[in-house]
Amino acid sequence: xxxxxxxxxxxxxxxxxxxxxxxxxxxxxxxxxxxxxxxxxxxxxxxxxxxxxxxxxxxxxxxxxxxxxxxxxxxxxxxxxxxxxxxxxxxxxxxxxxxxxxxxxxxxxxxxxxxxxxxxxxxxxxxxxxxxxxxxxxxxxxxxxxxxxxxxxxxxxxxxxxxxxxxxxxxxxxxxxxxxxxxxxxxxxxxxxxxxxxxxxxxxxxxxxxxxxxxxxxxxxxxxxxxxxxxxxxxxxxxxxxxxxxxxxxxxxxxxxxxxxxxxxxxxxxxxxxxxxxxxxxxxxxxxxxxxxxxxxxxxxxxxxxxxxxxxxxxxxxxxxxxxxxxxxxxxxxxxxxxxxxxxxxxxxxxxxxxxxxxxxxxxxxxxxxxxxxxxxxxxxxxxxxxxxxxxxxxxxxxxxxxxxxxxxxxxxxxxxxxxxxxxxxxxxxxxxxxxxxxxxxxxxxxxxxxxxxxxxxxxxxxxxxxxxxxxxxxxxxxxxxxxxxxxxxxxxxxxxxxxxxxxxxxxxxxxxxxxxxxxxxxxxxxxxxxxxxxxxxxxxxxxxxxxxxxxxxxxxxxxxxxxxxxxxxxxxxxxxxxxxxxxxxxxxxxxxxxxxxxxxxx
Numbered sequence: 346x347x348x349x350x351x352x353x354x355x356x357x358x359x360x361x362x363x364x365x366x367x368x369x370x371x372x373x374x375x376x377x378x379x380x381x382x383x384x385x386x387x388x389x390x391x392x393x394x395x396x397x398x399x400x401x402x403x404x405x406x407x408x409x410x411x412x413x414x415x416x417x418x419x420x421x422x423x424x425x426x427x428x429x430x431x432x433x434x435x436x437x438x439x440x441x442x443x444x445x446x447x448x449x450x451x452x453x454x455x456x457x458x459x460x461x462x463x464x465x466x467x468x469x470x471x472x473x474x475x476x477x478x479x480x481x482x483x484x485x486x487x488x489x490x491x492x493x494x495x496x497x498x499x500x501x502x503x504x505x506x507x508x509x510x511x512x513x514x515x516x517x518x519x520x521x522x523x524x525x526x527x528x529x530x531x532x533x534x535x536x537x538x539x540x541x542x543x544x545x546x547x548x549x550x551x552x553x554x555x556x557x558x559x560x561x562x563x564x565x566x567x568x569x570x571x572x573x574x575x576x577x578x579x580x581x582x583x584x585x586x587x588x589x590x591x592x593x594x595x596x597x598x599x600x601x602x603x604x605x606x607x608x609x610x611x612x613x614x615x616x617x618x619x620x621x622x623x624x625x626x627x628x629x630x631x632x633x634x635x636x637x638x639x640x641x642x643x644x645x646x647x648x649x650x651x652x653x654x655x656x657x658x659x660x661x662x663x664x665x666x667x668x669x670x671x672x673x674x675x676x677x678x679x680x681x682x683x684x685x686x687x688x689x690x691x692x693x694x695x696x697x698x699x700x701x702x703x704x705x706x707x708x709x710x711x712x713x714x715x716x717x718x719x720x721x722x723x724x725x726x727x728x729x730x731x732x733x734x735x736x737x738x739x740x741x742x743x744x745x746x747x748x749x750x751x752x753x754x755x756x757x758x759x760x761x762x763x764x765x766x767x768x769x770x771x772x773x774x775x776x777x778x779x780x781x782x783x784x785x786x787x788x789x790x791x792x793x794x795x796x797x798x799x800x801x802x803x804x805x806x807x808x809x810x811x812x813x814x815x816x817x818x819x820x821x822x823x824x825x826x827x828x829x830x831x832x833x834x835x836x837x838x839x840x841x842x843x844x845x846x847x848x849x850x851x852x853x854x855x856x857x858x859x860x861x862x863x864x865x866x867x868x869x870x871x872x873x874x875x876x877x878x879x880x881x882x883x884x885x886x887x888x889x890x891x892x893x894x895x896x897x898x899x900x901x902x903x904x905x906x907x908x909x910x911x912x913x914x915x916x917x918x919x920x921x922x923x924x925x926x927x928x929x930x931x932x933x934x935x936x937x938x939x940x941x942x943x944x945x946x947x948x
Contacts, residue, residue, distance in 0.1 A: 366525035375417035391522025394562030405469035476508040524559025545579035625697040824862035
């Protein structure tokens with residue numbers, strides 16, 4: 346009895362033409378071999394199970410083949426090809442970087458690179474899962490990877506390209522492998538089933554291809570498992586049963602119950618699904634994918650995104666016409682939120698049943714929330730109303746005759762709503778005569794005045810109350826006098842000195858320049874003096890306004906660098922060394938004393 350070999354190994358491609366779904370890479374490699382334009386380092390990156398290691402082995406075998414075909418393929422008959430197929434070739438070395446990721450392993454590899462091949466033209470080093478190498482191992486590999494011997498070729502394979510150092514990436518030709526499409530996977534599985542004489546339905550192979558998610562190795566492993574389970578009969582029913590996948594018929598029934606608001610039918614259907622052993626999150630995920638497929642079917646432009654069994658494709662299209670897009674979008678939102686919160690729910694079954702209740706009454710909720718402009722995302726609330734203010738009619742007060750003998754009459758003009766009509770006039774009750782505030786003996790009349798007259802009286806009283814609070818001497822704005830300005834400035838400096846304010850010194854060093862009758866400048870030598878004066882701006886402003894009797898007074902502080910040179914130099918205090926030298930000039934014996942005692946001074 347022959348030993349069983351899994352399909353992933355038994356039907357592993359031996360030529361570039363047999364590699365599935367990577368024609369953009371195999372064509373490039375064949376052209377490079379045929380034109381003798383091989384790079385010294387390759388990097389194959391992409392998802393798992395798409396043919397990276399397989400292409401690396403085919404490339405290693407082909408470049409050492411002694412009788413290559415015109416298309417750039419290996420002959421599989423020469424000594425080099427036979428030894429490679431038997432696994433005894435000395436020119437091809439494979440290293441698993443996941444378990445050999447230290448610096449010593451890379452150093453051993455580098456030492457082997459020094460020896461030329463005994464037979465064949467190239468020595469090929471295939472390093473799988475190269476992203477597992479440590480940083481020190483990468484650095485030890487850099488020099489050899491950049492300038493290898495003419496007979497050495499390195500092929501690196503990885504599933505995580507982002508973990509590789511940029512210095513490694515820049516030294517390699519990078520080939521990105523893509524996921525294998527569902528159609529390519531189904532065709533390859535069909536070929537293998539034909540060779541193995543296995544009866545397989547195309548619908549079952551499509552389910553396997555979708556479950557593998559673009560990984561050919563997973564698809565072959567799943568097919569071997571189902572074939573062993575069914576005894577060589579691969580059909581749609583046993584494939585669903587073995588892969589623990591819910592049939593799409595359940596989702597179609599669940600959608601019908603949702604559209605008909607049949608809550609009892611939906612709960613009974615879910616109970617049957619639960620009894621078969623399917624978890625709630627699997628139901629939520631499957632129904633979300635089902636809703637997504639229906640949404641895709643509604644637009645012909647997105648029809649290519651539909652990945653379902655061909656026997657169900659027409660049913661999906663027909664069902665999508667019966668369901669509106671808002672319902673499908675709302676369903677996806679509810680299912681997505683429920684799937685996220687599924688793990689946190691203590692009662693899993695109740696959590697799924699609550700989702701079914703929401704879905705069954707989703708149509709009713711959307712109808713209730715629909716308005717004349719379309720569908721609103723949130724529940725409608727009572728529209729906001731403005732605050733009911735009393736309508737105020739504009740008044741125009743006109744004094745006709747105000748005398749002490751006769752009361753005044755106020756003419757009120759009320760604008761009409763219709764502009765064509767003339768304005769109506771009404772006579773308001775006349776207010777009593779207002780006693781001037783300057784006569785303290787007078788008393789207001791006890792009768793109630795009109796509203797407008799009361800406001801006027803209040804304003805007059807406020808003006809009279811604060812009439813005497815103005816600054817003395819500020820009623821007349823006197824033009825600036827340079828002498829008076831400097832005297833006031835010196836007076837303010839004395840005030841600062843009395844308060845022991847450090848700003849007194851910058852004020853004394855500043856120079857005043859009169860620009861106009863109301864404006865003068867304060868010139869300083871540096872920013873520090875400017876900041877000291879600006880800090881006193883408010884107090885200085887009110888002080889000068891009162892002294893100079895000018896309410897329109899303005900000033901600005903500017904920095905003039907030439908003032909620094911115009912000032913007389915300030916004698917700085919002597920340091921220790923200067924004091925000692927001055928002492929030696931007056932008393933020479935001090936220096937002699939220091940020399941005899943061999944003393945050192947701290948300068």
